[in-house]
Amino acid sequence: MNQNTLSSQQIAFLLLIFLLGSALIFIPETYAGRDAWLATILASLSGWYILYAIISLQNKFPGISIVKLSELSLGKIAGTILNLLLFWAIFIVLLTFVFDLVVFLQITYSALSSVFLVSIIILAAAYCLYKGVNTIGRLGELFIWITLFFTILGFLLAMPLMNSSNLTPVLANWKSLIAGTYYGADWPATELIIFAFFLPMVNDLKEKQKQIYWWYFMGVVLLVLKNAQILSILGMYKASILRFPLFEVFRFITIADFQRVELFFFILWFIIGFMVILIYYQGLLLGLKEMLILKDYKVLILPVGICIVVFNIYMFPSDIEYLATGIRYIPFFSLPVHILYPTIILIATKLRQKTVAQAINSLGTVQK
Template identity: 45%
Template sequence: MSGKPLSSRQLAFMVFFLLPGSSLVYFAGMAARQDAWLAAGIAVFSGLGMLYVIMQVHSLFPGKNITQICPLVLGKVPGTILNILFFWSLFILTLSLIYDLTSVLKIIYPLFPTLLLIALIILTSSYCLFKGLQSIGILADVSIGVCLFFILLSFILFIPLMDLAKLAPVLENWKPLMAGVIYSADFPFNEVVILALFLPTVHDLASRGRIIYYWYLISALFLVLFDLQLVAVLGPGLAQLYTFPLFELFRLAGFGDFQRLEMLFFLLWFITGLFAILIYFQGLIFVTRDILGLKQDRALILPVGLCLLVFSYVMFPTEIIYLELGFKYTPVYTFPVNVLYPLIVLVAALIYRKRRSGYQSEQEVTPG
């Protein structure tokens, strides 16, 4: 891919879509019960730290993404091994995102076969990727206003339903709180590590890169408020009991005789969910290209999409299996990989640049 098709504003909007698209279906900090909103608030700093780390890595090697930098600073063999581990983490999270959006679509279209819905999601995503990153950036520009409208409207609708007494007692037990923090950090806040693959495609990152932090914080604030409202309306027990607690929250809201608002807010779920899949799908294409040493990546879209289709259908045949894998086992792998991978690359990159600078200094002072 030649050129830099994205602006900092467009990438910032993609960050805004990524976080809710990963967590609007399920209750992010459910392990913390009534402290779920607090756990999510603490976990925000984990994602913010990861965002800072990948920005620092990119500043050391502008024009290269993290999977190109990794073998450069660590060596080809260990760098490739780390890239493969990173690829598998992204692959698992992509499968989770596809399953989440499929679950929402099953509510709206219960008679559609699951395989058909997964195929439609992947084909739609593949078409968007074939159109190029610039088209995805323009789509982000067009969609941001709609999503902001629906998010702000939802907050207004939920306020009359809130009972702040359900938030008590605060900090009753630190162990559930820490579990909620770790899970929320892994899903969705640390998912911003995927942006390390997109930074080289941004043409004004040096001058306007801060806007990415701003929109990350705006999106994170919305998620914390969503968690707070979920607990304040449903209570920690019901919030954990429902498979789709936010969907139940929309069912309770309404304007007088105007009910079934969950259908109206389906657009919000679909846009943010599809954007999250697009970002991760494209990220998988980038990583696959770099691992295989290819120059072009468009030819990888359909093969990777086919793998996602097969694995999405085979790995999660039932909701029970998905919940057990997604909430019990997946974070054990994805959390350390998504945290340690960029940190290892950053430390190695700093050492690499220091050694290179020292070598160049020696060359300059050595007589010809």
Template identity: 25%
Template sequence: MNKISNFQLFALVAFYQIGTTVIFGFSSEAGRAAWISVLICTLIGLLINYIYLKLYSLNPGLSLVEWYPNQFGKWLGTPISWMYTIQFLYVGGRIIGDLRSLIPNTLLPNTPHIVTSLVLILVASYAVFSGIEVIGRLGELFIPFISIISILIVVLIFSSDIIHLQYLKPFLGKGWKDIWKAVFPLGITQTFGQSIELAMIYPFVNNKNKLTRTVLIATLLSGIFISALDFFAVAVLGETIFSRSIFPMFRLVRLIKIGEFIQNLDALNVLLFLTTAFFKICIHLYSGVRGIQQLTYTKSHRIFVIPAAAIILYLGMSMASNSTEHIEAGLKIMPYNLWLLLFYILPIILFIVSLIRKKLSIDKC
């Protein structure tokens, strides 16, 4: 069986949770208080991820799609597990949709959508075919590189003299209403709630004793990073542009200019996005094929990689006719209709049932 180290898990959790937020403004509905909204989401995210980790400890050695049949029984638990598996593939398609929205409008305006999307899904398919150990090693390799780029961008923003702290004031000028609107349900489901998917790879971690600490530290740092992005975006762009822009982080980096020799850093920003998007789609694809393998009791996940990749590519190319429609589905439809159920309601019910069954089994002994 493939194994990954705790540092590799840390890298995958960070890449997964940051995801496409390096381009799309997280909690932009909160306006200038978006960074505060992200911090609140992070605290809630730490709590729900702790529950996911406790669920793993109550179902040791089992992945997410095995929890429900183990606790609810085959007839009730298996359909629920299939819901998660299908959701993994659907959200993988949304990453392709994000790519379709960004690349033609920024770096490669004349390149057909299918070209960039096909390249990404083929590379991700090869990584998934190779196994979780290869994906973990790639994460371990790229995390220092992406950290350096992120620090460099922050230094360049400060050096460009484009920060206007008055744009952030008053911090709570509109009260808590807009902040809570950004927090619930989108903020707590979009990144941190989706992290329940990472339970598909918990069984492959070498040192289980450090599992909880690794995931929670990665979650905390990811939240702080996203909050910092929003902080700088508002301080540079202002509340109105930040809230209305489709790609506020892209516009932020575009404004960096030091003299006549450091400017036009679009490629750097897109590289950052493509890296995090690649790892997130790898995890979606791996979780999807691993879920199918376990639910169909198949020996290897590899036979499902190409069909699942084709489904993700098809969904990404066809789920929305334009960027506005694509973003609308992710912001207003999915959080209420599916994500709250899959990421909060069902796991909390499962957590309660698992605790009760464990207590009953102890009492019998």
């Protein structure tokens, strides 16, 4: 397989890993309190829409980047502005993924500075990106079954600790449910917009697109179960104040004389957390490559990587500031951008379908 070609199955595997990796040990819907599991279900609808929008665009204009479609349907200036808004949202979200993984690593490696950890993570990601897009697809195939096995195993091990009374009453505060749904829609549901940059490389999208929806459904089910389990074990208050609630849940688990079971899952959480960074990093590079009309995205790997390191250090100097400002206010920018971007392009391409098709033909980008 060509190093810049992916299959629908690889995209589906990456999508599930992305969902679990970006929200496995956190509860983005924690603002919903006891209804966090319900907020996850409601928030997942926005993810369904994002997948529908980007897959529909790709099926209508196969092989054409959504960045190029933005410029062709809206005009060069308006399309570029819209693309820049999305790239900035993606970059900010990528910074949060990197910072979260660094904080998580410092639980075990507290002596290592955040600057060192950020640099190591970005260098490791850069090495993988130099190997080609298909490398990420193969990593997804490698880690998907390991991820599923340990995720389900962890759920089963923690089941005896569950207390269903912590999940009641249901729908006690609809305002909190709306807030939790909003944050859950931003993270991780609508962040699936990043896969729009991978779809032009998928060689069997029309025939096997159902696989993508199926694995997304599986990911949502696992997130709902995870949130319900955390709330039933820790309770609403502890789940809302702990930085990594799932990590705390596993600290309560003992198997015979074995304690510190959470350390067995630590490597899993690191791997899928790193995969999330890899997916977002790669998607950003693919988008920038299209906008800048470059032959290869690899010339951007180090410059963008340096920007990630520098911005991460100065935007999030501490975990306290990150939780107080960054994670609280970023969704009010990123969520509207993630939803409006494909929506505007979807509407514009429908209204100007003939014009866009003619422009594509004139550029000679349609493969016959």
